[in-house]
Amino acid sequence: MTYAGEFVRLEVEDGIGTIRLDRPPMNPLSVQVQEEIRAAAQAAGGSSDVAAVVVYGGEKVFAAGADIKEMQAMSYVDMVERSVPLQSSITAVAQIRKPTVAAVTGYALGGGCELALACDFRVAGDNAKLGQPEIQLGIIPGAGGTQRLSRLVGPAKAKEIIFSGRFVPADEALAIGLVDQVVPSGEVYATAVAWMRSFVGGPAYALRAAKEAIDRGLESDLDTGLEIVRRAGAGEGDVRGSLTAWRNPSTCWSSTCRGSRPARSSPRCSVPARAGSATTRSARSSPPAAASSGR
Numbered sequence: 244m245t246y247a248g249e250f251v252r253l254e255v256e257d258g259i260g261t262i263r264l265d266r267p268p269m270n271p272l273s274v275q276v277q278e279e280i281r282a283a284a285q286a287a288g289g290s291s292d293v294a295a296v297v298v299y300g301g302e303k304v305f306a307a308g309a310d311i312k313e314m315q316a317m318s319y320v321d322m323v324e325r326s327v328p329l330q331s332s333i334t335a336v337a338q339i340r341k342p343t344v345a346a347v348t349g350y351a352l353g354g355g356c357e358l359a360l361a362c363d364f365r366v367a368g369d370n371a372k373l374g375q376p377e378i379q380l381g382i383i384p385g386a387g388g389t390q391r392l393s394r395l396v397g398p399a400k401a402k403e404i405i406f407s408g409r410f411v412p413a414d415e416a417l418a419i420g421l422v423d424q425v426v427p428s429g430e431v432y433a434t435a436v437a438w439m440r441s442f443v444g445g446p447a448y449a450l451r452a453a454k455e456a457i458d459r460g461l462e463s464d465l466d467t468g469l470e471i472v473r474r475a476g477a478g479e480g481d482v483r484g485s486l487t488a489w490r491n492p493s494t495c496w497s498s499t500c501r502g503s504r505p506a507r508s509s510p511r512c513s514v515p516a517r518a519g520s521a522t523t524r525s526a527r528s529s530p531p532a533a534a535s536s537g538r
Contacts, residue, residue: 246286248279253286258443259436260286260293262336264300269307272354276310277332280358284335294447295439296339298362299346299432300355308353308376326385329354333386337361337458340451342442346435347371348428352410357384360391363454365421366435367413368428373421376408394461396420 246253250266250273262283264270272280287296300306314322336343336358345351345359347367356373359365367373375388383389384405393401396419404411416422426434442450452475460468 246283248275248282250276251279251283253283255290255292257440258292258294259439260290260296261436262287262296262298264298264306267301269304269350270300270355271308271310271313272306272329272358273310273313274328277329277354281332281335284332284339288335288339288341293341294444295342295344295442296362297344297346297432297435297439298336298358299435300348300351302348302429302432304349305345305347305351305371306355306358307350308355329386333357333361337387337391340454341447342439342450342454344435344439346431347373347422348431350410353377353384353388354386357386357388357391360387360395364423364438365416366424366426366431366438367416367422368431369413369425370428371413371416371422371425372410373416374408374410375405376410378405378408392421 245255250264250270252263252265254261254263262280264276264280266273266276270276287293333354342364343362344364344366345362347359347365349368349370349372351359351367351371351373353374353376356375359373375384375392377384377388384392389401389405392404395401396404400419411419411421413422413425417425424434424438456468456472456475459471463471
């Protein structure tokens with residue numbers, strides 16, 4: 244399944260779906276763009292051909308925030324009524340039940356930063372600048388920035404960023420945990436794709452359950468979080484496959500192969516067999532290393 248809107252499209256290749264924003268030069272998040280992001284996210288989440296998702300704004304900019312010209316034409320009532328669809332369009336990305344990464348080049352500001360925050364991971368170019376400058380317009384982040392940013396970097400740092408409205412450069416974003424990797428700007432998309440490729444052919448149901456347990460657990464107390472884990476469990480096929488791999492480390496256990504071929508013999512097999520196997524030791528898949536990455 245693919246999706247093609249006027250400014251947002253879903254491209255699928257080798258199990259990886261790319262939600263591509265394409266409204267140059269700055270990818271402002273107009274009402275139409277918001278609705279197209281929602282449609283693309285739902286298409287990616289509902290497609291069995293998509294194992295993981297990259298959200299990408301292009302080589303020069305991720306998304307520089309709201310469409311100011313469109314906002315100027317709105318009354319206060321219009322803006323209040325639009326706030327719910329705005330939140331839900333970004334939340335649609337957060338609700339994709341698969342691994343997601345934002346590939347951030349250039350500016351990711353306002354709603355653009357909130358879109359990046361809605362992903363599981365963020366790979367940033369060394370030219371990236373992230374921020375929530377809404378305070379300078381006399382408003383606050385309306386699509387999850389006050390909530391997701393504080394959960395990611397802590398309440399004090401989130402308040403400092405939001406209260407000041409300043410732009411956070413890539414190196415600082417990495418240091419405070421706002422992004423997960425920083426790479427040369429020309430390598431952002433390739434790095435994000437390589438990371439997501441490590442999930443293609445992997446235990447889809449277990450990944451989905453783990454993501455749900457972590458995300459929902461953040462909103463709960465410990466006991467409730469543990470109950471979420473108990474109920475989520477993992478997919479039967481994934482459990483059987485992983486146990487098979489433990490008994491036979493030369494066999495691929497992914498949901499694609501299900502023990503039908505040796506590990507790593509298919510380009511869609513990215514989940515290796517048990518550690519220590521001579522067959523797979525050198526082929527183990529892992530998130531790509533970057534010179535300036537790591538927390």
